[in-house]
Amino acid sequence: MTRDTRGRGGGRGGGELATVLGKQPIGTAFVTPYVVFLAAVFAYPLVFAVYMSFHDYFFAAPGVVVDRPFVGFDNYAAVLSDPAVRRSFANIGIFLLINVPLTVVLSLLLAYALNAAIRWRTFFRVSYYVPYVTASVAVVGVWLFLFNSNGLVNTVLGPLAPDPSWLVNSNLAMPTVAIYVTWKQLGFFILLYLAALQNVSKDLYEAASMDGASRLKSFWNVTVPGVRPATTLVVLLATVTGANLFTEPYLLTGGGGPDGASASPVLIMYQRGIEQGNPDIGSAIGVLLVLGVLTLALIQRRLLDRES
Amino acid sequence: MKSPWRFLALLVGAFVFLFPFYYMLIGSLQTEPDPSVGGAFPSPGNLTGHNYTEINAAIDLGRSLLNSGIFTGGVILGTLVFGVLAGYALARLQFRGRGTVFNLMLLVQVIPFQLLTIPLYVLIVRSYGLADSYLGMIAPFAINSTAVFVFRQYFLQLPQELFDSARIDGARELDILLRVAVPLVKPALLTGVLLTFIGPWNEFLWPFLITKQQDLQPLAVSLANYITTVSARAANPFGAVLAGACVLAAPAVALFLVFQRRFISSSLESGVKG
Incomplete structure (x- = not known):
């Protein structure tokens, strides 16, 4: 519990009750809706996901009592031997290897350039931030138009255009998605660095x-x-955002194509868990992804701290 | 980096960030998709509003926008009512467990929401039967934790004497909050509304999972479904998709341009927290 001097002299209660409940116990009532919300939407689902991942859990009509036996690590074994899942984890590795360094370098450089007394500063800040506030579904539409086989990007590149084109090329699909996400999120990270530069x-x-x-x-x-x-924070947030990748492979590369080359773990989690009706398998993928992100965050933290 | 280079780099950056938006608008107005370099400039012979009619016929823009509005409005309302209460308590009231709640608020901001989608789907859709309902759509987003954090920061900046004298006068905490504190942090409320707005307005995965009925889908979902299934059959699929994209992007971009200072300062503040 935090005990600071703020609010001293304000409490009316005093005495022993105040030392147990605090000077303004009404505060508990004020935060209750928020705490209930956090418990219902974060804590309970988190525990429930772990529970499902260790049971043979399947959908049943509401109110029907069914037996969902404990199966130990069976779901995890199924997940780990599923080539599509392995592929998606490798894909997200490629994604992070491109996205995270690119995000750090570009956002720091642009923030550094913006930090000087320069003409049109507000214009630049605003233009970098616009993709961040726009729905990915909307921006994906224009990227599809720009990067399709006969799109403007290939027209400009002429003979240098890749064949097959960006989003249908199994070597380029994931890197293109990674660049798209870097572009979309960069404005937010530029602002983080701008604050740090002050x-x-x-x-x-x-x-x-x-x-x-x-x-x-x-x-x-x-x-x-x-x-x-700030770099530690940028790396952490970019990693977490990257691990959440869903909308972009779902729409930009038509469901993680070509042939699963841009499928992300969340996309596979959705396909296995909801489309195919195996929430236990989906939960196991989710738990593995959380563990992966946590491990990665700890390693990054170690590395970044040691350098300083 | 010398100054002209610096300026040039920033200019190139601005072009890269803004061009797709310009191209979105141009593309949405083309009769025939024109992916040539010339197509990036408006040509009078190739302009039409037909794409907007086409997308409207396919996904009912009005209804989709209304659904997006209800979804977003519900989240904003929840955040304003319960988020302000929580932010005020975290900033100004001493009670047991305050530190724990504060740490929880910070923690949930790094929990990736997508990881909770399977259990939330099972609970909300299967156990509570809230599929195809606004309540099910709003529930997981009902209180925006970043907004709670922003509210707390603003309440913290108010002078303590204000609260002391109100308390000595015997005012109840709820009255102090509503009559004294809230009127002084109106800018925080606007900031909270703005940063809360872009979450549900742009959200795709969750409303996509729980709405199968088209007349309940927010625009992000109906447009995405159009991209994945219908667009191939349309006369000018890109035109119709881009027209829908413009309609989806416009409210968020417009709000951002009008209130850009609020958006940017709130991001700066929430960035300092780490």
Whole structure:
């Protein structure tokens, strides 16, 4: 429990009851709807997902009592031996390898460029942020138009256009999705870095330029270490967002195509869990994905902390 | 990076970010899809509003927009009522368990929602029978945790004397909240509404899972279904898809352009939390 001095002198209760319940016990009532919401929508489903993943769970009509026996790790064994699932986890690995570094580098560079006193600053900030506030379903429409076989991108590239085209090419489908997501989310991460850049001390830049460091050097030695906490956050959030990938492979590559080359774990989870009616299998995929993301986050944290 | 280069880089960036939106609009107005470079410029002979008629005939834009509005409105209402209560309590009231609730609020912001879709689907659709209902659509999003965080930050900035004197006068906490605190944090309410808006308005997976009836689908879902199933049979499939995309994007983009300062400052604030 946090005990700070805020609110001192305000409480009317006093005495022993106040030390147990706090000075304004009415606060409990104020947060109750929110806590109930969190319990119903986050905590309980999380526990329920783990439960399903260890049972032979299937859909039944509401109110019908059916036996759903405990099956140990059977669902996990089924999931891990499913080539489509393995493929989707490999795909998301490729996605993250492209998306996360690209996001970090581009958003830091653009934020750095934006941080100077520059003409049209508001215009730039706004234009970078527009994709982030727009529905993916809407933007996917125009990307389909741009990147289809006869689309504008291939017209401009002419003989350099890939064959088969971007979204139907098994080597390029996932990278194209990764670039799409980088583009769509970048504005948000630029703003994170912009906020972090405000905290980098001007004195450090001055000291660096006194020492005769070039701009590139001072960017590398002052800016990059100065925004390290933001980088940790950007990497974490980009990883979590990436692990959630669903809309883009579902729509952009027509359901994770070609031939599963851009299928994401959430897409497979949806197909197995809901389309094919095996929520126990779907839950096992979900649990594995959470564990994967947690592991990845811990590794990233270690690596980023050690560098500093 | 010298200044002209810096400016040039930013300009290239802006083009890359904005061009698809411009192209969305141009494409939605073309009679025939024109993927040539010339097609990126409006040509009088190839302009039509027919794509909008076509998409409207296929997915009933009015009804879809209404569904998106009800879904989004419900989430905003829940966030304003219960989120403000929670944000105020977390900022201004001392009660048992406050720290735990605060940590929970931060924690859920990094839990990927998609991972909960299977259990939520089983619970809401199968156990509670809320498929094809607005309630089922709204429930998982009913209180936006980022907005709760923003409300808390604004309430924290108010001077303590305000609350002390109101309490000495014997005002009840609910009255203090509604009569004293809320009027002073109106900008926070606007920020909360704006950042809550883009979530449900743009959300696809959840409403897609629980609405099978077309007349209950929000626009993001009906447009996505059009992209995956119907569009192949249309005369100008891209035109109709892009027309629908413009209608879906317009409200969010318009709100953002009008209130861009609020959007951007709220992102800056929620970014500092980590």
